[in-house]
Amino acid sequence: MTSGRVSYRLLPHTADAAFEVEAPDLPRLFEAAAAVVFDLVVDVERVAPGPLEATVVAEALERETLLVAWLSALLGEAMARQAVFGAFAVDALEPTRVAGRAWGEPLDPARHGFKTEVKAVTYHDLALTEVPGGLRAHVVVDI
16 A cells, blocks of 8 residues: 655646656556655645545556556546545556555545646556666656
C-alpha cells in the first residue's frame, strides 16, 4: 500500500500536466502513479486513509494502457463519490487486468488544499520503461 508522501517530478507541458514517477516494481508503480494524480488535485498528505474504501478493477491490452485505465477508474470513482483518495493498494496485476483498492474521504477543498481538477488521464506521450532499480512511468493528464 502506498500512502503519505510521494516523490515525483512535474514536467513542463503546454496545456496539461505531465509527470514521471518511479517504483521498484509494477504494482508499486501503479500505486505511486495514483498517489501523484491525486496529489495534483489536493495535498494528498491531508487525506485520511478512510472512511471511504473503493475497489477498482481495470482492463486494457498492454501495461501502458492498463496504467491509464487504472488511473482513469480511480478518478471516476472519486468523482462519483465526490471524494479524494490518499492511499492505494494493487491487489492483483496481470498483463491485461489490475484490481486494487483506494482509501480516502469526502472532498473538503478547504481542508485538503484543493489545487486543480484532473479531468482525464491521456495517452499523449505515455511511456512505461525499465530503469535501474525498477520502472518509470511518464504520464500526461488533462487539467
